[in-house]
Amino acid sequence: MKMNEKDKILILSAGFGDGHKQVANAIGEAVELSLPNVEPINLDIMEWLHPHLYPLSTFVYKRVIKNFPQFYSYLYKRTRERNPLSIKLHTLFTLGMGSMLEIIREINPTAVVSTYPFAAGIMSKLKEQGLIDIPIVTVITDFTDHSYWLHPYTDQYIVGSEEVMQRLISLGIDSEKINYTGIPVRPKFTTSQPRELLARKYDLDPNQFTILIMGGGDGFIGKGVSTFQSLEQLPSGTQFIIICGRNKKLRKQLEEELKGTKHTFRIMGYCENVQELMAVSDLMISKPGGVTTSEAMAMELPLFIYRPLPGQEEDNARYLVKLGLAILVENEHDLVCKIGMALSDEQILKSMKQRSRIYQNKTSAIEALNVVVRSINRMKKERSYSYDRIQVNEVDLPAYLPLTAEHSYRN
Structure with a gap:
C-alpha cells in the first residue's frame, strides 16, 4: 500500500x-x-x-x-x-x-x-x-x-x-x-429526492402506495415466498419493491412465483442507489439493522420490522418500537393486517414520520x-x-x- x-x-x-x-x-x-x-x-x-x-x-x-x-x-x-x-x-x-x-x-x-x-x-x-x-x-x-x-x-x-x-x-x-x-x-440519505422523477425511473406509479421490502438474500426474504403470496389479501393498487441483494437464485424464484399477481412488483438485486428507492416509497419492511434504520429515519420513511435476528437486531427493534419509530410485525398474518391498517389510517405512518424528524440527525x-x-x-x-x-x-x-x-x- x-x-x-x-x-x-x-x-x-x-x-x-x-x-x-x-x-x-x-x-x-x-x-x-x-x-x-x-x-x-x-x-x-x-x-x-x-x-x-x-x-x-x-x-x-x-x-x-x-x-x-x-x-x-x-x-x-x-x-x-x-x-x-x-x-x-x-x-x-x-x-x-x-x-x-x-x-x-x-x-x-x-x-x-x-x-x-x-x-x-x-x-x-x-x-x-x-x-x-x-x-x-x-x-x-x-x-x-x-x-x-x-x-x-x-x-x-x-x-x-x-x-x-x-x-x-x-x-x-x-x-x-x-x-x-x-x-x-x-450524505445521499440526507437530501430530498423527487418522487415523480424517481417513480418514472423505476417504472412505478407515483400516485400508488409503494412498499419497499429489504431483507437481503440471507434475511427473511430468503425464507420463502409465502410472505409475498400472503400479500395478495391486500387491496389492489399497492406496488412493491423487493431488494434481494446478491442472491440471484432468490430473485429468479420470486420473479417466477409472483407472476400473475394483482399487485405491481419490482424485484431487484443488489442496488447502489437505495436512497432513491426509499424516496419513492411510503413504507419500508425490513430487519432492524442499526444502519438501515438510521438511513430510513434520515429519509423519514416509516418502518415495519419483520423477523429481527436474535441479538443486536432484537435490541434495535425494542429501541425503535419504544420510541414510536417503527412497528414490530410478528408473522405473515400480522404483516397483512398492519399494512391494511396503515392503508386505511394515514395517521399511523404520519406519526412515524413525525417521530423520525425528532430522532434523526x-x-x-x-x-x-x-x-x-x-x-x-x-x-x-x-x-x-x-x-x-x-x-x-x-x-x-x-x-x-x-x-x-x-x-x-x-x-
Whole structure:
C-alpha cells in the first residue's frame, strides 16, 4: 500500500453484515467532502488480516445466523457483559495484532476509527502495550451496547442513541468519552429526492402506495415466498419493491412465483442507489439493522420490522418500537393486517414520520468526524513535544440542517 503525503484517517470495518462498511463509507465521505488535506483510508480488517479464512468465516457466520439463531442469541447474551467467556472469544477474534501494527506503521494515520467491534479491540490492545500513540475512536453501529465494543484504551465512543450513552456511563465509561451523534449515514440519505422523477425511473406509479421490502438474500426474504403470496389479501393498487441483494437464485424464484399477481412488483438485486428507492416509497419492511434504520429515519420513511435476528437486531427493534419509530410485525398474518391498517389510517405512518424528524440527525457523519478531529487536536495539546502533522479545524455543519432539541447536549 503505497501512500501519498496527505495526512490520513484510517477507518476499519468488516463485511459481517453491511452496516459496518456503510458507516465506514459515511465517515470516509465526510472526510473527502470536508477535509481536503486529509485522506480517508477504508480497510476491511478481517479481509486484510485473514485473507484465506475470511470467506469461510463470513459463510459460517451467515449460516449460523440463518440456521441456528438461538445458538447465536445464546452467545450474544452470554457475552454481553464482560466475563471469562467473552474474554476468551474476544481473544480468539482479535488475533493478528502484529499484522495490524504493520499496517498502522505503513499508513501512519493521525487517527483510527473502528466501525467493527473486534477492530476496536485490536486497537485498544495495541495502545495498551504502548505500540501506538494516536487517537482511536469507536463507532457503535447499533442502538445497543455489547462488551465487544468496549475497551479500556478507546479514546472516544460515538453512539446512536441516548439510551446507549447512558448505558455506557452506567458501565463506568467517562461521559466525556461518549458522543451521541446518531449512527453516521452517507450524505445521499440526507437530501430530498423527487418522487415523480424517481417513480418514472423505476417504472412505478407515483400516485400508488409503494412498499419497499429489504431483507437481503440471507434475511427473511430468503425464507420463502409465502410472505409475498400472503400479500395478495391486500387491496389492489399497492406496488412493491423487493431488494434481494446478491442472491440471484432468490430473485429468479420470486420473479417466477409472483407472476400473475394483482399487485405491481419490482424485484431487484443488489442496488447502489437505495436512497432513491426509499424516496419513492411510503413504507419500508425490513430487519432492524442499526444502519438501515438510521438511513430510513434520515429519509423519514416509516418502518415495519419483520423477523429481527436474535441479538443486536432484537435490541434495535425494542429501541425503535419504544420510541414510536417503527412497528414490530410478528408473522405473515400480522404483516397483512398492519399494512391494511396503515392503508386505511394515514395517521399511523404520519406519526412515524413525525417521530423520525425528532430522532434523526442528518449531520451525523459530520458530527462523528468532528469527534475524530477533536481527538486529534486534544492529543496534540497533551503531548510535550511539537506535533505538526495535521492542522484541521472542526467541520461546520450545513446551515440548512439545524440540530433538534434532542441533540443539543452532544459533546
